[in-house]
Amino acid sequence: MVLKTLDVLGPLHGYGIARRIEQISGDLLAVNQGTLYPVLLKLEQEGAIASEWGASENNRRARFYRLTKEGRRQLRVETQDWRQTTAIIARFFKAKAEDLS
Amino acid sequence: MRALRRFFTRLFNVAARQSQEERLREEIEQHVALQTDENLRAGLSPVEARRQAMLKFGGVEAMKQDYRAERGLLFIENLLGDLRNAGRSISRMPGLAAVIIASLAIGIGVNTTIFSWIQMILFEPLPAVSGAANFLLVEPRTETGGYPGASWLEYRDLRTQVPALRDVVASQMVAFNVGERGQTERTHGQLVSGNYFSALGLKPAIGRFIRPEEAERPGTEPVVVISYDYWHTRFRGVPGAVGQKLRVNERELIVIGVAPREFQGTMVPLKVELWVPATMTPALLGGARDLEDRGVRAFSLIGLLRPGATREEAQTEFSRAMAQLARDYPQASAGIGGEILPFWSAPRGPQRLLISGLAILQGVMLLLLLAVCGNTANLMLARGSTRQREMAVRVALGASRWRIVSLVLSENMLLAFLGAGLGATFAVWGTTALRVAPMIGAFPILFPARVDEFTLAFAMLLGAACGLIFSAAPALHLARLDPQDGLRSSSNTPPRSRARKVLMGVEVGLAMVVLIAAALFLQSFHSARQTDPRFQPEGVLLAAYDLSGRNPDEASEREFAARLLEGLRSLPDVEAAAIATNVPLDLHGIPARPFTVQGRVRTEEGQDRAISNKVTPGYFKVMGIPLVEGNDFAGMHDKAAPPQAIVNEEFVRRYLNAADVMGRRIQTPAGSFTIIGVARNSVYNAFGEPAQPAIYFSYRDLPADQGEIHLRTRSGNETGLASEARAVLRDLDPMLALYDVRTFPQHIERNLYLRRIPARMFAVLGPLLLGLAAVGIYAVVSYAVARRTREIGLRLAFGATSGRVVLQIIRENLGPIAWGTAIGWVLSLVISIRTIPKSPVNLSVFIGVPAMLLGVATLACWIPARRASRIDPMAALRHE
Numbered sequence: 010m011v012l013k014t015l016d017v018l019g020p021l022h023g024y025g026i027a028r029r030i031e032q033i034s035g036d037l038l039a040v041n042q043g044t045l046y047p048v049l050l051k052l053e054q055e056g057a058i059a060s061e062w063g064a065s066e067n068n069r070r071a072r073f074y075r076l077t078k079e080g081r082r083q084l085r086v087e088t089q090d091w092r093q094t095t096a097i098i099a100r101f102f103k104a105k106a107e108d109l110s
Numbered sequence: 111m112r113a114l115r116r117f118f119t120r121l122f123n124v125a126a127r128q129s130q131e132e133r134l135r136e137e138i139e140q141h142v143a144l145q146t147d148e149n150l151r152a153g154l155s156p157v158e159a160r161r162q163a164m165l166k167f168g169g170v171e172a173m174k175q176d177y178r179a180e181r182g183l184l185f186i187e188n189l190l191g192d193l194r195n196a197g198r199s200i201s202r203m204p205g206l207a208a209v210i211i212a213s214l215a216i217g218i219g220v221n222t223t224i225f226s227w228i229q230m231i232l233f234e235p236l237p238a239v240s241g242a243a244n245f246l247l248v249e250p251r252t253e254t255g256g257y258p259g260a261s262w263l264e265y266r267d268l269r270t271q272v273p274a275l276r277d278v279v280a281s282q283m284v285a286f287n288v289g290e291r292g293q294t295e296r297t298h299g300q301l302v303s304g305n306y307f308s309a310l311g312l313k314p315a316i317g318r319f320i321r322p323e324e325a326e327r328p329g330t331e332p333v334v335v336i337s338y339d340y341w342h343t344r345f346r347g348v349p350g351a352v353g354q355k356l357r358v359n360e361r362e363l364i365v366i367g368v369a370p371r372e373f374q375g376t377m378v379p380l381k382v383e384l385w386v387p388a389t390m391t392p393a394l395l396g397g398a399r400d401l402e403d404r405g406v407r408a409f410s411l412i413g414l415l416r417p418g419a420t421r422e423e424a425q426t427e428f429s430r431a432m433a434q435l436a437r438d439y440p441q442a443s444a445g446i447g448g449e450i451l452p453f454w455s456a457p458r459g460p461q462r463l464l465i466s467g468l469a470i471l472q473g474v475m476l477l478l479l480l481a482v483c484g485n486t487a488n489l490m491l492a493r494g495s496t497r498q499r500e501m502a503v504r505v506a507l508g509a510s511r512w513r514i515v516s517l518v519l520s521e522n523m524l525l526a527f528l529g530a531g532l533g534a535t536f537a538v539w540g541t542t543a544l545r546v547a548p549m550i551g552a553f554p555i556l557f558p559a560r561v562d563e564f565t566l567a568f569a570m571l572l573g574a575a576c577g578l579i580f581s582a583a584p585a586l587h588l589a590r591l592d593p594q595d596g597l598r599s600s601s602n603t604p605p606r607s608r609a610r611k612v613l614m615g616v617e618v619g620l621a622m623v624v625l626i627a628a629a630l631f632l633q634s635f636h637s638a639r640q641t642d643p644r645f646q647p648e649g650v651l652l653a654a655y656d657l658s659g660r661n662p663d664e665a666s667e668r669e670f671a672a673r674l675l676e677g678l679r680s681l682p683d684v685e686a687a688a689i690a691t692n693v694p695l696d697l698h699g700i701p702a703r704p705f706t707v708q709g710r711v712r713t714e715e716g717q718d719r720a721i722s723n724k725v726t727p728g729y730f731k732v733m734g735i736p737l738v739e740g741n742d743f744a745g746m747h748d749k750a751a752p753p754q755a756i757v758n759e760e761f762v763r764r765y766l767n768a769a770d771v772m773g774r775r776i777q778t779p780a781g782s783f784t785i786i787g788v789a790r791n792s793v794y795n796a797f798g799e800p801a802q803p804a805i806y807f808s809y810r811d812l813p814a815d816q817g818e819i820h821l822r823t824r825s826g827n828e829t830g831l832a833s834e835a836r837a838v839l840r841d842l843d844p845m846l847a848l849y850d851v852r853t854f855p856q857h858i859e860r861n862l863y864l865r866r867i868p869a870r871m872f873a874v875l876g877p878l879l880l881g882l883a884a885v886g887i888y889a890v891v892s893y894a895v896a897r898r899t900r901e902i903g904l905r906l907a908f909g910a911t912s913g914r915v916v917l918q919i920i921r922e923n924l925g926p927i928a929w930g931t932a933i934g935w936v937l938s939l940v941i942s943i944r945t946i947p948k949s950p951v952n953l954s955v956f957i958g959v960p961a962m963l964l965g966v967a968t969l970a971c972w973i974p975a976r977r978a979s980r981i982d983p984m985a986a987l988r989h990e
Binding site: 022024027028046070 | 134136137141143148172173177
């Protein structure tokens with residue numbers, strides 16, 4: 010989700026990412042925003058995203074995260090994986106008893 | 111890949127800890143600020159806006175924990191913490207730590223030194239040659255199990271007939287006389303095949319090596335390669351040495367190059383100074399027929415295994431080749447097969463002699479190290495028990511068992527590695543000390559042992575093993591601790607620790623085994639100087655000569671010996687003079703040869719063997735060995751008398767039942783001999799050996815090209831004779847050098863050298879171990895007593911005398927000690943009977959050592975017990 014958000018919106022700070030995830034999920038995913046940071050760190054240490062200090066919209070100092078090349082590749086792979094998974098699950102839901110006979 | 115990257119970043123983060131913490135703090139700050147702004151815009155009051163923002167963010171500390179766990183490696187951080195903690199706690203007990211580190215260092219140092227010698231023999235048989243493990247000995251072998259060496263022509267055939275060996279090199283050890291007439295010096299060299307240096311993969315220090323074509327046709331290239339040391343001692347290490355001339359066995363050779371520094375030839379540990387093409391053999395050795403006669407098996411062969419080939423393949427091909435040679439040249443090769451051997455099982459040379467001795471020594475020293483470990487475990491256990499409260503607090507505060515164990519472990523490991531590091535330093539010193547070994551026998555010997563990465567790894571491995579061994583008990587003890595108990599029962603009734611008693615017993619038992627080994631060794635070493643060798647070494651001068659460079663025949667050998675003796679006997683200070691091929695108590699031993707004797711039928715399998723020495727008339731007089739029957743050998747020029755032999759008393763007792771010995775005939779491969787006398791038994795190979803059968807043959811019947819001159823002086827000043835003896839030899843042959851001149855007592859001392867090293871080790875380590883054991887017992891007992899102060903106080907208050915209290919404490923602790931001693935005693939008795947069969951059990955050692963150990967142990971118990979019994983009962987009860 011973090012990767013996709015960054016892919017769509019470009020470089021963003023932590024608060025922005027949290028807000029965005031809330032908005033997209035229609036506030037269904039209202040987890041503690043704090044848990045985002047360990048995830049961001051993990052992604053950064055894996056090299057999927059990079060970060061640097063910058064100024065936010067209202068001129069606050071904020072740390073901006075952006076997707077790296079490696080991150081884009083990872084996103085592609087995971088998107089595909091996800092599609093495959095959902096497709097399989099979907100087929101299970103579509104399947105009716107008579108289809109199997 | 112991703113995981114790896116994450117790991118390294120985390121590892122890096124462990125190092126750069128501070129700045130990251132700052133970053134997180136700031137990010138959280140900004141996050142909350144942004145949310146607050148948003149909430150403000152939504153119309154909340156500033157205070158509420160911030161509260162809502164904080165709520166939404168969630169638990170900051172919990173998140174920080176997650177963040178930290180994600181960022182760094184908890185495991186490594188803990189480890190570093192443990193190490194810091196260990197360092198602190200070690201520095202709080204400097205005395206104890208010093209004892210532990212020093213005792214471990216000695217144990218590990220001694221073991222590493224011995225290992226470096228073993229490693230040298232096993233893995234680095236050829237110093238300066240890389241990949242020496244791929245070189246194998248190629249040894250022709252006779253049906254009777256002898257290793258006669260290979261002839262030059264045979265070598266040329268084998269080079270092409272064993273494809274599993276990429277290269278085969280031949281060399282022959284020779285003693286050259288180097289220098290101008292009248293001032294020659296005996297120098298050891300090797301006659302080598304043309305591919306010698308290239309196959310060994312050596313690079314010259316300066317100049318060049320022998321080219322293959324220089325060892326093709328006989329006598330073509332008078333060139334010589336010198337050793338690095340020789341270059342420095344004789345040519346002052348100047349580059350101009352290349353191209354200079356060197357007079358070797360009266361031939362002028364041109365120095366063409368210098369071998370690399372560490373290289374000492376292919377007969378390690380013998381040290382070679384000169385290498386000459388094998389084709390120079392006839393020119394240098396007085397027309398020797400080595401190059402054309404297949405019967406002259408003078409060369410040693412070394413093969414380099416082809417990559418991918420195995421020793422078994424080489425063996426098969428070699429056997430096939432030898433079988434073919436036996437068919438083609440039945441006269442010279444019939445019945446001769448062959449073996450391909452690794453260096454360490456060389457049939458010749460001192461390696462074989464050393465390796466078994468070293469293995470035993472290593473075993474004993476590992477036991478010693480184990481005893482040191484036991485001692486350390488005891489000390490740590492005693493100390494660990496005093497830390498029960500600390501550990502209980504840690505557990506109560508939420509430390510896991512594993513964290514406690516790792517805390518104890520890291521502390522002990524730190525100690526162990528400090529000990530191992532210091533031990534490795536000792537080992538460096540120890541191997542250097544071995545390098546300066548003197549010449550042993552007629553050969554210059556250099557042990558190329560050194561401390562390299564293998565030995566260092568061995569030291570560290572020992573350290574780690576020790577650390578684990580002596581951590582186990584305290585770690586288990588502390589990890590099982592119940593925090594409630596630990597906190598509550600600070601110093602009243604202590605749990606009776608069985609572990610402590612078992613450990614004490616084990617330690618004492620191990621110490622017992624090592625001490626007995628040390629005592630046995632020391633005693634045999636000292637008795638070596640005191641026992642009567644049954645001949646008289648005092649006042650005898652020994653010196654050797656060697657005619658092999660002259661390639662003499664039997665007649666000239668006999669003539670030379672006779673004239674030499676004449677010259678020596680005419681010296682005014684010489685009381686008696688003789689020549690023999692072997693000197694008793696030589697490091698290499700006197701050979702035992704097979705024989706059959708008239709009147710004895712051997713019932714068992716195999717052959718009778720007796721020590722055999724070839725001596726000139728007068729030998730028994732020089733040596734002070736009386737003849738109990740018969741007479742000395744006939745004179746050197748006597749042509750009438752039949753071949754003669756003199757046997758010793760043990761020979762008569764064992765083979766002839768003491769019935770009419772004289773005139774019986776002894777049959778050996780060299781011929782038939784008549785017994786003309788019986789000599790008293792004497793010592794031949796080692797002090798304290800059981801009586802051995804021996805046969806003396808006469809130089810007149812079996813002359814040899816080498817001899818040991820024995821001179822007995824009138825005045826007792828044998829050293830003064832050396833120059834006169836030299837002059838006598840020079841008059842006979844100005845090109846010959848008298849070498850290895852020493853008095854008989856010096857000869858004995860020198861040949862005990864290899865035994866003196868372990869003897870010194872034991873002499874130092876034995877008392878040290880005893881002291882350590884005492885310290886260990888003392889620590890344990892005084893700790894146990896301290897924990898029972900209250901109980902002792904009660905007893906005293908109820909009227910127990912201090913004497914009874916002391917007695918009781920000693921009795922309690924002496925129990926496990928006595929058990930350990932008994933088990934150790936039985937163990938060492940079994941070992942001593944197994945390893946040295948046939949010799950009587952050394953009672954003084956087997957009674958004295960346990961008595962001493964028990965005495966020291968009792969003292970170590972008594973001191974703390976006595977102190978405890980002196981306490982004032984009132985003070986003890988109020989204690990705490």
